Amino acid sequence: MRQIILDEIFKIEQEHQVKVLFAVESGSRAWGFPSQDSDYDVRFVYIHRPEWYLSIDEKRDVIELPINEQLDISGWDIRKALKLFRKSNPAFLEWLVSDIQYYEAYGFKEEMIAIRDRVFSPQASVYHYLHMAKGNFREYLQGEQVKIKKYFYVLRPILACQWIQKYNTSPPILFQDLVRDLVTEPELRAAIEDLLSRKLAGEELNLEQRVDVINEFVEREIEHITEYAKSVQADLEDPTELLDELYRKYLQIVYQAADSPYVKNSDH
Template sequence: MKNIIKQKLLDIQTSYNIKILYACESGSRAWGFASKDSDYDVRFIYVKPLEYYLSLGKKCDVLECELNDTFDINGWDLSKFLYLLAHSNMSAYEWLQSDIIYQKTQIWEEIQDEFLQFFNVSTAIYSYLGIAKTQMSRHIQNKELIKYKKYLYVIRPLIACEYILKYQKPALMNFNNLLESVEISSEVGREIKNLLKFKLESSEKDFKQKSDVLNTFCIEKIDKFNNFLARKKIQKQPYIAKIDDLFLRVLKDERLLV
């Protein structure tokens, strides 16, 4: 499958006249808890020829290339990626943490360590907590039967908050590695491992009985990080000059002529 995806990316480069700087797997496969029928969530960062950015016309900064039962392939222009990175967008940072990489250019390897300068602990926790709270209220609270993957969509961002608070850096993408890096009770750990086993062996659409242990865990963590953020003032950092510098360095690199 990896070779098929790599070929699709080469075809996308030709069809859209772009250069893909970096491409990776996102979603459940990168998180390490794909179901039997999970699709492939392929994400990439690209640039267009320099002349494209010199036009005064409105620019499209997203390419949605394929969406079906097997593949979900889309990408962001480097300008969008850098802007979101500077605002601690968690999707951007997660792509950087993926263990499944389909394509990476030399210029990307040279600049990727510079991305961490934009990371903000409070903003990152705020982002993950918002995901957890939304999923909790929509899919878990006041329900007896729960689509099991929704539990993971609440638990994973809460564990990510714990990791960020402890290590002061972006959370690991692989959920098992993330889980082993933070402290949780043995009872909660067993429930999460049972949940993962159920998900790996089941369909994306399967439901399971609610878990009082996991519900309590989620509520307590949400309260914890609500209280943490209440004591913090999230400040926006003036990163625009640094973003521009990175962006121009890439665009001017002769190795990326398309």
């Protein structure tokens, strides 16, 4: 599958006349709890030739391929990515630390990782993860019979919030890392690990009797995090000047040439 994904990335470069800076896995595979039939959620950042940006018209800054049963591939233009990075967008911060990397070039991703602490907003991240947890809990985990695999999509954002409260840093992407560090109550941990082992073994976790120890934990923590979120401060310096410099830097790095401000076609 890796080669298929790489072929798609190189095809995107050719068809859209862009250069991909990095491509990673997101979603359940990157989070550490894929099903055997989980699709591949590939996310990437790309950069156009300089003249693309020198236009009086706004242009589409997302590239998306048609989704099929195996692949969901989409990417953001570097300018969009940097704007969201400036806002401490949790999804983009997760892309940067995904353990499943398909492609990386020019050093862009590593430079973003090096400065992420300068843009990380605990407030933005807590509200993002809390909203995710509340929505999935309300939609899937009410009543006696619940969609049991949805526990992961509530537990992970709750644990991410707990991590932020404990360390004031962007949380790790792997669910297992969050559980290992934050879940200390034996009965709760056993229940979570049982569900995780079943899911990784390929069981179809659909409607089942709810797991009371997990539901009680979720309800308690959603209430706690809702109160915590009100007190989280976001006192950050404006990184716009730094990110503008990086934007110009990578336009030059990717498209530099001896006799021209850009190269129209550049092979890997």
